[in-house]
Amino acid sequence: MRTAYRTLVGDKGRHRRDRIVRSVIERPETPAYVVPRQPRRPGQSRRGLPVRPATGRLLVLATVFVCAACGLVYELELVALASYLAGDSVTQASVVLSVMVFAMGVGSLLAKRLRPRAAAAFGLIEAALALVGGLSAMALYACFAWVGHSQVALVGFSLAIGVLIGAEVPLLMTLIQRIRRQDAGGAVADLFAADYVGALAGGLAFPFLLLPWLGQIAGPLATGAVNAVAGGALVLWLFRGDLSRRDRTYLLAGNALVLVLLLLAAVLAPAFERAVRREVYGDEVRVALTTGVQEVVLTGRRGEPLALYLDGRLRVSERDEQRYHESLVHPAMAGRRERVLILGGGDGLAAREVLRYRDVREVVLVELDPGVVRLARTDPELSALNGGVFADPRLRVVDAEAFDWLRRSAEPGAYDVIVSDLPDPVLTPSVKLYSQEFYALAARALAPGGRLSVHAGALRGRPRVYWTVEATLRAAGLRATGFRVPGRDGGREGRGGRGVLPEAGDWGFWLAARAAPPRLALPADAPRLRWLTPAALREAGAGRGPRPAKVRPSTLVHPRFVP
Template identity: 70%
Template structure:
């Protein structure tokens, strides 16, 4: 060892920590990106977890063949994991944009990453015993402790650091670079005497190539995402922003182009061609009665625009969990024109936060009308705004005789539409299901 045994053991455990963090980031990135592209988070999370756990078992069995060359095997595993995991987000996005088939890529990436992650711990177990012989039980306990703490760090770093600061594609590429650097450094420095000269040069060249591929991918992320958006949305993409919660895209809006359209995570949220039909049908029936104080759940300003058509409305509270959407609806010229600059009206107060939490902290009889203009229960924020508890809180928040308008989807999807109606009724409301053309509320 080039360092004392105690320091060498510590460096191995640090490597376990960092590799575990990278592995969990890959897993979360697969779930988050594919769920945002397909809108099916429950199924896809189950698929990723099941496939990865199964593949980890296979990887652990395959690692037995590498025990005699544990250092070289671990170096090769980390180089492969960095390449596959780092490029997985870009591969998934490409399959979605140009092939419209992200699910096979999801299963393939999950399988490959799981096999490589499963091979890590058995090989590290051999390496830590070469640093200093110790009781097998203690060695396993130390390795798994570092592994679990690293998974915690990766799980926290993904939503709070990597996703908001770098985005999904760049975040995965940077994670892969960290993975390659850490794994390569451990083997090529601490365990270099376990390698033949040929193995040493092979691993060095492999890690340099992996880092070069990841660096090239990072440099090309912006043009790649622009090309993928053109393939998905057409050539007239005007605005594309990652808010930390979702990707928002505005298309059209020019004099000679298509009507302005707002997409959230690849799904159409509003189109200037016909959104007024939906928002008029959602808002105006609920305004038949006292409506001085109105709560609007949904921050694109389009439902608030319809509420503000009533001159006797005194206050409108708009709540949305995504501050990026609120900024876009308030500051983008095209979207602000579409919502008639509703979010700048002096009667409007905008609150960024969880709609469920907002209702929970609203006192009894705080509003005359509640308008729930939120994405469906398959979206990222899940089914909480479509639960009996949510509607019960809304019932408490309205004054006697108050009304609640809920977006329930299309009546063509009879199961979802009537489930929403039954849930609202179960919370104590008297319901009136209705539809206008293909738009239902």
């Protein structure tokens, strides 16, 4: 009898064998070949897989790949929205990534309790992740437009998405071991390999496919739909034997509801975007487009002044742009000016002021975003504001990033005047355009006796940033004269004072040269200016205030600009 038992069930241990044998001896009516039914272990299927184990394992790894790609898209979307809505991309990216990684650890710990029902738990988590990640962009935009800030919502979504992503791997580890037992190291290696390759795919798909083709709202919605379908299909088909009838009903209904909500959000997305723009920019939005570089919005209808916003920040206002552009350009034109280089300024307004001088033979405008130049060429109102400057044969436009162009293409000593019309230095993408290395390249491109004009941000609101620009110019071998021009009042442009980031109430400038600080004066043959006069320029030079202590130059490896 013992031999027959060992043949049927194997030697599972002396104590178990003896217990079964004793039960058979004590109950002789029980046939010797019947093995008592053991309870089903947690995670053990009621019935077999619908495919061979090798195929099932491949399907699990393919699902890991898809889910990892979707998870990284959610993560990158949060980073992009944080940088766009709140500014300072280094700080915002650090907050999003650190909170999300922390939450992933929390999710992994919480998933330990879900392993006995790994299939049902994984299906539920993927449905929740698809819904939360897919709708995250719309929710953050809504908070930004109607509440006035989105930082709290950003942290909340980072936590929620991180917890759900962190719970995936322990459950997938249980499921892949359920298909075929293997050593833990091999299973972890397979899962992480699929996870990392999927993250690569998601990281490349976001900037090159989703963002330019679908945008910041439709992109996450499409990603959520893919996420829900992949997770639901794996559980409801491959591991359907691990689910009770009630589990299957709930998962089918839940995934169907998620897909319906995502589809409804996609249908309503255009109307939602229009409502957000009206709330942020007011009712006078004329043009709204997303280029490969940034979001561009042009407002001003029915006689209202034009305003140009780049990534939500007011860059040009027709009410006061002449103060900015006349101050940026005309003091630098006092001297030789046959060849002029403009860095930035794709709106054409700085070029408009430069080309008012008849002795200017050539102007090279280096602009990163060709979409802004295209808008400035073709929009009737903006083209009228810049005087149709792009039709002037003396102007040549180069689509390039200013730092790289100076490094690779600028002729040494070629330009009598360089105008740096760039975003504020406190915006992280612009920091390297205010570095010692950048100004050294600009100085190399200056002709003997040439001048460099630099917009250095707001002096009243951020004096240390303004003086850091001067310290950086000196470190690059340039000597500078500074001045401050009153600008638009602080506050927000937009309905109800919400949405658009506040702009500073003044502008700070530096006029630099190699040998000595240039004299702050207008050219003797300056054209008729609308605001800048010799008296206004003298007052601007006296209004820059004292220099703070211990101001150091900014470099590529040690940027020192802080908000």
